[in-house]
Amino acid sequence: MSKTIDTIELLSAGLRAESLRQKAIANNVANLETPGYRRIDVKFEELLAKALDSSSKSGDMTEIEPQIYQPKQTAVKSNGNDVSFEVEVGEMVKNTIRHKAYIRLLGKKFKQIELALDIK
Amino acid sequence: MKVDNVFGPIDIAVSGLRVQGKKMEVISSNVANAQTTDAGKGEPYRRLEAVLKTDEETGGVSLQKIVKDMSDFPAIFDPGNPEADEDGYVAMPNVSLPIEMMNLTIATRTYQANAAVLKRYQQMVETTLELLR
Numbered sequence: 470m471s472k473t474i475d476t477i478e479l480l481s482a483g484l485r486a487e488s489l490r491q492k493a494i495a496n497n498v499a500n501l502e503t504p505g506y507r508r509i510d511v512k513f514e515e516l517l518a519k520a521l522d523s524s525s526k527s528g529d530m531t532e533i534e535p536q537i538y539q540p541k542q543t544a545v546k547s548n549g550n551d552v553s554f555e556v557e558v559g560e561m562v563k564n565t566i567r568h569k570a571y572i573r574l575l576g577k578k579f580k581q582i583e584l585a586l587d588i589k
Numbered sequence: 590m591k592v593d594n595v596f597g598p599i600d601i602a603v604s605g606l607r608v609q610g611k612k613m614e615v616i617s618s619n620v621a622n623a624q625t626t627d628a629g630k631g632e633p634y635r636r637l638e639a640v641l642k643t644d645e646e647t648g649g650v651s652l653q654k655i656v657k658d659m660s661d662f663p664a665i666f667d668p669g670n671p672e673a674d675e676d677g678y679v680a681m682p683n684v685s686l687p688i689e690m691m692n693l694t695i696a697t698r699t700y701q702a703n704a705a706v707l708k709r710y711q712q713m714v715e716t717t718l719e720l721l722r
Binding site: 562565576 | 596599600602603606607610707711714715718721722
């Protein structure tokens with residue numbers, strides 16, 4: 470591996486992204502019927518992949534900030550709105566799963582450090 | 590169909606839910622207009638059907654198009670009606686309520702089935718995450 474990646478930084482960055490994504494989903498659901506509203510999502514996994522690919526020696530995870538953007542990929546209804554309730558429910562399910570995974574992995578990492586420090 | 594995406598079943602089930610929602614829209618339009626003798630251009634309302642297609646890449650389903658049912662309009666003998674032609678017949682929409690009700694039941698059950706797939710898959714993944722407790 471050509472990079473030193475701090476696990477805790479990586480997982481924390483993922484958690485920040487998932488928290489922001491949850492806000493984005495709530496915003497979409499609130500605007501289910503708003504004319505002209507386009508659904509928003511969070512750009513994170515791409516930025517992460519780019520940071521890991523780039524030429525710097527260590528992946529600095531604190532620099533990756535999740536960003537809100539409009540994917541503009543869903544079909545637009547007649548009132549200019551492109552939010553679909555089923556899609557948002559699917560996104561909520563994925564969001565919960567990822568959030569749980571990050572939290573538990575972080576917990577395991579901390580336990581590992583505690584073990585190394587031999588804390589009783 | 591790609592099979593390496595851990596969220597694949599979720600996206601596929603969501604596409605199923607969306608498509609059944611569209612089917613319900615078409616059914617509700619047919620039912621609401623079952624008696625509309627004048628839908629413009631001197632013709633009664635023509636029944637609509639939703640045509641679905643599989644998404645080869647994700648394995649999900651999507652709405653291909655909404656087509657008009659081109660079967661004949663049934664004619665009802667009603668000479669007193671202002672819409673009647675010279676022989677006293679009125680052309681009615683080609684909507685059959687029993688068929689729409691049957692389609693409604695099918696769409697509802699399919700929607701429930703997709704929702705069950707989504708829920709069960711979510712439980713499966715959460716069982717895996719329990720290993721991390």
